[in-house]
Amino acid sequence: MYVRGVGPRVAEMLAPKGILTAEDLLYHLPFRYEDRQNPRSLDELKAGEVASVIAEVRGSILLRTRKAPIFELTVGQGRRALKCIWFNGTYLNGKFHAGQTVAVYGRVEASRSSSNLKMIQPQFELLPDATADAETRLLEVGRITPVYESLGGARLASRWQRKVIFHLLEGLRGAVPECLPQELLARLDLPDRETALREVHFPPESTSFAQLQSAATPAHRRLIFEELFFLELGLDLKRRRMRERAGIAFATTDKVREAIREVLPFHPTQAQKRALGEIVADMRQPSPMRRLLQGDVGSGKTIVALQAMLVAMENGYQAALMAPTEILATQHFLAARKLLERSSRRYRIVLLTGSLDEDRKRHARGLINRGEAQLVIGTHALIEEKVEFDRLGLVVVDEQHRFGVMQRFKLMKKPRPDGTEGAEPDVLVMTATPIPRTLALSLYGDLDLSVLDELPPGRAPIVTRRVVGERADEVWGFVRKQVALGRQAYIVYPIIEGTKDDQPELDFSHDDTETGMETPAARPRKTVRKAKTAELFPMAAFAPFPSRTSAPRTKTAEPLKSAVEMHEKLRAGPLAGLRVGLLHGRLDAGEKEIVMRRFQRGEIDVLVATTVIEVGVDVPNATVMVVEHAERFGLAQLHQLRGRVGRGSARSYCVLATGPRVSPLGEERLNAMVRTQDGFELAELDLSMRGPGEFFGTRQAGLPDFRVADLLRDRQLLELAKTEAARFANDSRSPNGNAAEGTAAERAHVWARLKDAWQRRYGLVEAG
Ligand code: ADP
């Protein structure tokens, strides 16, 4: 389809922005609006508010100061004036002429030198004057005007987009295909697609401005619902398909129960019982289990997983546990071995991690391959090292946020040595990332969810304190006291050695690129880009949305203390006489194992470490966690680190040591840590501070980028979309199709669009 204003040149500029079709352009929504119907009067402006103002240009001047040239623009209404200031504003020189009308948008500030107000670096737009063509005036003056993020410099800024989208909508009048059933829209009181698109770009006069700014108009809600509906429908479909696949129906006989009873070291909590019940119910089904076990740090996920693995093993299958780091894999290995020693049965447990030497790896592979190893614990190496399971029945993935979605599937799909496919193993994914419940339910719609919402009994709250680095001596004194009481401590640094900021150091954080694994985001882009020029703007095609990039970390001038350096210093100075160990990701597997084991046995008093101990490490006798440069760690990380202590009944302490300067966001994080220990509360805060993309790590969580929806803002619509998608899927599949909502043609249209949207845009569904 030909779009006025979009030739091959412009199309080329748009492609990198993910705008490949006319539809993409229509779904590039304004990020704010200016109410040019009821412009603000300068008289009513107050310092501190963010406002848009239409005023007349009075004059401008470029001031050359020692630091940077400053461009000053004075605009006014009657006697009142507003000063606009741009640093490095040379490029604006000569742009404004007295008498022009300009719209400026920014934060209003009081001026020091006069009673006038000012704006620093406002956004601005010169409004068309009487000589401009009627269309330009129509789109930009005397109405609620959309403001867009530029799609390419000044050229493809708001003005360009208004025109192109205006013409696009004119050309499509009455011809924008609806993609949801009318009945559904009517029931939810949402406008049709064309109306929604039109009104979201060019809101009618009567639209509530407040609703517009918060994306809450019916038009916005309709488009957001549409996007989330297709996401949820896709997840629903995926889950249904999974249920149709051939899995293993495990039996839970008395023999199995007895095997579990033999090794259980304590009474499970109610939450653990419930979760295990849900897991086992899944395992008994003949379709493969796909379940997420979510529980805050220390809630006791490991033992639940171990029980599930025993069910698999007692049924004559192999179970595999995949951990995100070697340290964690090693710890799980040691813990599982210790537990299973209590059993009268002889289980063979094998550890397989990347840094084992070739001989040990080969030996492990052989045991796994021949089915002699019943329980296999490892890292990512389980995927990498050509491991072929003889009879894999259950895969447990620990601390899921460290794994790409695809990795799970890769492991499951290991072919049998004899070349046949075999039944698919069950998969249990565990995560301590306290994903807010509504989001977890909706986003992992293809997984079932079990939650451990209860901590094992007898846990005392952890005392959390902030200290400034200067008070280090007190901290070391405190550590010594705790050690004297027979306790152990962690001291964590952001880096291993030197001054380079190389955290977080996972054992395989680079693997995604090395194995050429496809990430959900990368896949559709490739296919769509190949479109020939003639098809660049097909109306119906979906295209991926460019991913949000994270802001670069701000570097402080203060040099960072490193684990290696501080290990030396502490041993020689403040902690002399104590047994101080060192643990970081660059040690080889054997060394890590030795250090971990010694710490576990209490042969090391103080463990100086990096974030390698962030996830999962479990030494209940450790009661002190000192985090240096705490301001540099993310909230989720701090919460995980703190979760390393407070695992026994003794009172535990978390000391967050910072440098003298902490950014406002850093302050907020640290204060939140002191205020609460509730993982869900911290997750909510983290999510709101970082945004969903960063929070989940879009790539890792396999989350799509949204075009119009915002997972934080639109949670209620997400719930609604989930309910409606399930209802739609049920209706469509019921034998009595006539009772379903919408016509058969409408339903067929929804499914067709889902296929298109899901496969090309999200890339989450395997072909077929
Ligand atoms: P996480 O959920 O963070 O992985 P773990 O599985 O490591 O937590 O368990 C945390 C600690 O709590 C471990 O030391 C574990 O042995 C202990 N634990 C787990 N469940 C119980 C229980 N029901 N009663 C007592 N202690 C428990």
Ligand code: MG
């Ligand atoms: Mg754990």
